Amino acid sequence: MIYAAAGSRAYYQGAPEGAELQLKGIGEQVALGLFIAVPLAAVAAAVPLAWGWGLSGRDALIAISMYLITGHGITVGFHRHFAHRAFTAPRWLRATLAVCGMMAVQGPVIDWVAAHRRHHRFSDRTGDPHSPWRYGHSFKGLAKGFGYAHLGWLFDRRQVTSAEKFAPDLCRDRSIRRLSRAFPVWVALSMLLPPLAGGLWSWSWRGAVTAFFWGSLVRVAALHHVTFAINSVCHLVGRTPFRSKDQSRNVWWLALPSMGESWHNFHHCEPTSARHGVGRFEIDTSAGVISVLERLHCISDVRWPDRAAVARRFVAAS
């Protein structure tokens, strides 16, 4: 039962009145697992197939570097700093984080933050822009909700979040407003940097083309799906060791690619915490980056989780 703990929790209120919790059978669990795993496995299979002729160590290094730079721009910048104010940063660093995040091609920083704060405000209830529970708790409803939370909400024209209402602090910040408006410039930079690096490094057009494929296209797609998985997978499957008022889950197998964001159950309990992975073996590279920035005296007022708060929130492994 992958959502057994749901029985005692607040459901998405848009579900039909009196809807009964239906537990999935083993066949349905397998189907959901395949739905998640097969496309990812296909991408993974493309790597060894292309190695040596369409993918080189150079392409991999460029792609991974860009993934980490833009990924931490989202996790450390957009999410922990701008959306939740987990630490205070000077202007130059705020601008750097905003630009790195926008190079992940997930929208202008102000819009991203507004939608995300709305998600926390209404988490898994009416008003949440991307809850997988919005179509009820049957298998069919959850399959539809999973697609909506993962990708569909982005194409839903009714999903407009007021930046003035949910991100007034960023709307007031002139430099952030200006950077946010220049979003297309950061997208172009994100697409052009890998082929430029690959072309100069190999001194060939072919090097530029393969770096564009892996470092621009595949890297953006991979990070897109990992970020989207926090909205879909991490509100549907996984463990709930902490007490939260929603369906947020800790998903260990997403910890590395999501740079610590998949410890989502704890995040919903303590949204302002600079660290999401609070367990001994819970990898959280974003918290690592924040820690380095703090030691370099680049940031201040970092909100590290305190042990007492973590213990208070801890219920039991589920």
Ligand SMILES: [Zn+2]
């Ligand atoms: Zn969430």
Ligand SMILES: [Zn+2]
């Ligand atoms: Zn958050």
